Amino acid sequence: MTSRTVFSSEDIYKALKRISHEVLEALEPGEELLLLGIPTRGVELAQRLLRSIQEIRPATKAELGVLDVTLYRDDVVSATRSIATTTLPPRGLDNYVVVLVDDVLYSGRTIRAALDAIVDNGRPKKVKLAVLVDRGHRELPIRADFVGKNLPTAANERVNVCLLGSDGSDQVVIES
Amino acid sequence: MRHLTSIRELDRDAALAILDLADELAQVNAREVKKLPTLRGKTVVNLFYENSTRTRVSFEIAATRLSADVINISSEVSSVAKGESLKDTAQTLEALGAAAIVVRHPNSGAAKQLAEMGWVQSSIINAGDGSHEHPTQALLDAMTIRQLFSTTDLAGLSVVIVGDLSHSRVARSNILLLNKLGAEVLIAGPAELVPEEMTAMGAKRFEDLDEALASRPDVVMMLRVQKERMASEFASEREYAKNWQLDSRRLNALPESSRIMHPGPMNRGLEISAEAADDPRSAILRQVTNGVSVRMAVLHTLLAADS
Structure with missing residues (x-):
């Protein structure tokens, strides 16, 4: 097995910074932002995006949430996979501009599940998608609005996103 | 599984x-x-x-x-x-x-x-x-106790199970699960309705309800009396209630921090008084939820x- 680092901690920092700017640009006056992280890595990415957005524009009305989509998946769920706590703002999802945050966009099935979970929890004004890595191989008509890096991969390769909080360091590695 | x-x-x-x-x-x-x-x-x-x-x-x-x-x-x-x-x-x-x-x-x-x-x-x-x-009953009881006492497992908590233990699948499943999760299990009931095997399963037996309650248990779990067994196997309802009911006197003696549970359906006035069933310490509806x-x-x- 070979592995190569395709994204350094510097690259991740810059990508998150750029996505933060793009999210702010897309936000219209009066809109309230909700960054919704998909466990596990998406949660930390959402936290870091929020911090960086508030550094850029401290007056931004923005909140953080966690959306577990395990029970909405259409593929086999491992019985031992534990389900993370979904945390949404007290008033629900209505009228927020929701930005779903995940580490890797691949088949699109996780996002499909997330969209279903969102619909069951309320009616946001808009839903957008931010991912650190888009590795292609979509199986559904889904695309990201904000992408850290487009990473052409072969289907048999594995893309591992490591983050400071969960893994101790920031990097993206491709294993094949 | x-x-x-x-x-x-x-x-x-x-x-x-x-x-x-x-x-x-x-x-x-x-x-x-x-x-x-x-x-x-x-x-x-x-x-x-x-x-x-x-x-x-x-x-x-x-x-x-x-x-x-x-x-x-x-x-x-x-x-x-x-x-x-x-x-x-x-x-x-x-x-x-x-x-x-x-x-x-x-x-x-x-x-x-x-x-x-x-x-x-x-x-x-x-x-x-x-x-x-009745394994899912024991699991929902454990879930309820975890919520009531904000704990992960049940270590350090004591639970007294009261009533007709020998015919109770709820009691059997509960003794097994409560033990597994670290709780201390006490049992109390009419002598002819407390089987030997239960002490072997890890439950501590009391011959008298007042004595069991005096140990200040965290949870009092009342079992339903199966009335159809009443005639043949144990004494009159009045005598049962006198000895084993969670009545107002026992309710008043119960610590403020204790909680009352019952797997339902309840025989109000037999194993549990209406007052105990509706007491703020009762978690019976939460069990159902x-x-x-x-x-x-x-x-x-x-x-x-x-x-």
Whole structure:
């Protein structure tokens, strides 16, 4: 097995910074932002995006949430996979501009599940998608609005996103 | 894990995993759309050879909230009444596409037999077999105690189970699970209704209810008196109530921090006074609510993985 680092901690920092700017640009006056992280890595990415957005524009009305989509998946769920706590703002999802945050966009099935979970929890004004890595191989008509890096991969390769909080360091590695 | 017929099939970690999952699934019951798609396309059959309202309805709601299709079969209105055997009924249900069969049966061991004889591939969930076990009841009780005392396991808590222990599947499952999770289990009931095996299972026996309550238990779990046994096996209702009822005197003596539980249905005025049932310390309705979450967790654990 070979592995190569395709994204350094510097690259991740810059990508998150750029996505933060793009999210702010897309936000219209009066809109309230909700960054919704998909466990596990998406949660930390959402936290870091929020911090960086508030550094850029401290007056931004923005909140953080966690959306577990395990029970909405259409593929086999491992019985031992534990389900993370979904945390949404007290008033629900209505009228927020929701930005779903995940580490890797691949088949699109996780996002499909997330969209279903969102619909069951309320009616946001808009839903957008931010991912650190888009590795292609979509199986559904889904695309990201904000992408850290487009990473052409072969289907048999594995893309591992490591983050400071969960893994101790920031990097993206491709294993094949 | 394919079946759940006894608490003995769960180790401590597996039990805690189900309770954690139940806590997460409880969120869904607070939402406006109380439904998850996870068991879509699967069929759950409730096969009940004994009357039950809350357990059957609870399983039905749990399966429905996970988007499974639910079929209810009770023995009086099915071929069971024509003398069909458990084996034939179960095989027929499986041939009709049942992914899980939730079975309540008057014979101890019926669920285990279904799971182990190789008659069917469906998951078997024991919803009460004779006086043997009622594992989802014990799980929902444990979930309730965890909530009441904000703990992960039940270490350091004492639970006294009161009443007709020998015919109680609720008591058997609870003694096993409470022990596994580290609680101290005390039992109290009429001498002829407390079997020896229970002390061997790890329960400490009291001969007198007042003495048991004087130990200041965290939880008092009252068992239902099966009135149909009253005539043959124990004394009059009045005498039972005098010795074993959670009445107002005992209620007043109970510490403020103690909690009262009952698996239902209650005989108000027999094993529990109306005052105790409606006391602020009573968690009886919370048990019912938690029953749905726990059964969702069990169905998900058994069915979601093997699609």
